[in-house]
Amino acid sequence: MPPSLRAPRGTRDLLPDERAAFARVERIARDLAARYGYRDMETPLFEQAAIFERGIGAATDVVEKELFRVSPSRGEEREAWALRPEATAGICRAYVEHGMQTWPQPVRLSLSGPMFRYDRPQAGRYRQFWQWDVEAIGDAGPAVDAELVELGARFYRDAGLPDVEILLNSIGDAACRPAYLARLVAHYRADGIHLPELERRRLETNPLRLLDSKDPAMAEVNAGAPRITDHLCPACAQHFAAVRAHLDAMGITYRVEPGLVRGLDYYVRTAFEFYRRGEEGQQQALGGGGRYDGLIELLGGKPTAGIGFALGLDRVVLALAAAGTGAPAEAVPVAVVVGADPGNTLDRLRIATDLRGAGLPVRADLAVRKLGRQLEAAVRDGAQFAVILGDELAAGEVQLRDLDGGSQKTVALADLPALLRRKVRAPGAP
Numbered sequence: 012m013p014p015s016l017r018a019p020r021g022t023r024d025l026l027p028d029e030r031a032a033f034a035r036v037e038r039i040a041r042d043l044a045a046r047y048g049y050r051d052m053e054t055p056l057f058e059q060a061a062i063f064e065r066g067i068g069a070a071t072d073v074v075e076k077e078l079f080r081v082s083p084s085r086g087e088e089r090e091a092w093a094l095r096p097e098a099t100a101g102i103c104r105a106y107v108e109h110g111m112q113t114w115p116q117p118v119r120l121s122l123s124g125p126m127f128r129y130d131r132p133q134a135g136r137y138r139q140f141w142q143w144d145v146e147a148i149g150d151a152g153p154a155v156d157a158e159l160v161e162l163g164a165r166f167y168r169d170a171g172l173p174d175v176e177i178l179l180n181s182i183g184d185a186a187c188r189p190a191y192l193a194r195l196v197a198h199y200r201a202d203g204i205h206l207p208e209l210e211r212r213r214l215e216t217n218p219l220r221l222l223d224s225k226d227p228a229m230a231e232v233n234a235g236a237p238r239i240t241d242h243l244c245p246a247c248a249q250h251f252a253a254v255r256a257h258l259d260a261m262g263i264t265y266r267v268e269p270g271l272v273r274g275l276d277y278y279v280r281t282a283f284e285f286y287r288r289g290e291e292g293q294q295q296a297l298g299g300g301g302r303y304d305g306l307i308e309l310l311g312g313k314p315t316a317g318i319g320f321a322l323g324l325d326r327v328v329l330a331l332a333a334a335g336t337g338a339p340a341e342a343v344p345v346a347v348v349v350g351a352d353p354g355n356t357l358d359r360l361r362i363a364t365d366l367r368g369a370g371l372p373v374r375a376d377l378a379v380r381k382l383g384r385q386l387e388a389a390v391r392d393g394a395q396f397a398v399i400l401g402d403e404l405a406a407g408e409v410q411l412r413d414l415d416g417g418s419q420k421t422v423a424l425a426d427l428p429a430l431l432r433r434k435v436r437a438p439g440a441p
């Protein structure tokens with residue numbers, strides 16, 4: 012019978028093996044962020060709900076259906092809060108709040124942590140998931156757009172997923188999108204076109220989203236829809252051409268996808284997503300991002316350009332596990348301290364503590380059991396050596412047994428740290 016107390020639906024415990032796989036991709040992300048000049052920051056896990064409503068857009072799925080709203084159960088504050096569904100709105104709120112417009116521009120920021128969306132849980136779609144997010148705020152592009160796309164692509168390559176495809180689009184701006192939307196709505200309202208119920212409603216609130224509808228009945232209707240890239244104003248068209256020219260100059264391969272519109276309202280111009288090759292149709296992007304030149308102003312700042320991306324770390328770890336790569340080696344002790352006197356846990360713990368204080372990965376057997384059982388457990392732990400405490404301890408000596416080869420010798424306690432330090436294997440080495 013399953014236990015009645017369990018993790019909430021759509022959340023997961025990361026047990027040590029999976030946590031280690033996460034730590035590995037987080038380390039790759041952190042190293043890349045530093046190499047590209049993006050400085051790590053944190054925002055609260057919850058914010059005023061208005062930040063997401065205003066920033067992401069009230070008519071988006073993320074806000075309308077998926078926002079985890081929270082309210083204090085007591086106290087003075089009457090704020091309506093929500094758990095952060097993404098990092099961009101909070102980072103831009105912090106940019107305005109802390110006067111980052113006075114810093115040298117662009118301000119390059121990076122954040123890695125859990126996000127929350129009350130979505131229908133399924134494989135690769137969780138209610139708590141992890142993103143690595145980077146933002147370059149205060150640069151209108153187009154070169155920085157290409158730099159970011161290349162950074163995302165490099166992350167997947169470095170993490171061990173070489174088959175990731177980049178989908179790229181421009182979704183115009185306030186100058187050209189209204190006229191395009193009017194054409195799009197006219198297309199969907201034309202005689203003979205039948206829209207499913209959900210799409211009929213969306214046509215009123217957010218017509219762009221019909222282009223990336225998950226409903227198979229929409230495929231044919233969308234195939235004949237006007238393409239935004241054919242209706243960009245000269246400034247947006249020029250920006251898009253320049254982004255592509257910069258990507259071409261770096262030798263980055265991408266596919267222009269006119270149906271790529273992204274699910275958040277703040278985007279203008281450049282939009283992109285990363286998919287595993289052949290999985291584009293499954294709504295399971297590994298990551299995505301784009302330009303949001305109006306967002307800082309929406310959140311109370313001066314008009315400021317910005318662009319960024321967020322990569323879903325859960326999906327990367329899942330893809331690596333499916334490919335059988337990326338599992339880091341288990342932490343193995345170089346030695347376990349065991350003793351001839353089953354009840355003398357005091358000396359075992361004391362000597363293990365001294366060795367750990369000297370920087371060595373060492374465990375102590377703290378069970379009250381015979382030496383033979385302690386040695387068996389040390390072998391099961393994968394330790395290379397057993398430090399055996401016996402009568403010689405009174406003279407400041409111990410027995411050091413090589414658990415691989417079986418040889419044993421008497422060693423002065425004082426020499427032990429230096430001796431073991433030479434034996435510590437690099438993680439992952441045989």
Ligand code: HAM
Nearest residue numbers: 097099136137140296297298299300301319320321323
């Ligand atoms: P997003 O496309 O909503 O963009 O999310 C980015 C990535 O987070 C997705 O491609 C996916 O890998 C992962 N993700 C999203 N929802 C879930 C979920 N329920 N379970 C697991 N993974 C998920 C943003 O969040 C934007 N803030 C990106 C951005 C940054 N744009 C500009 N700057």
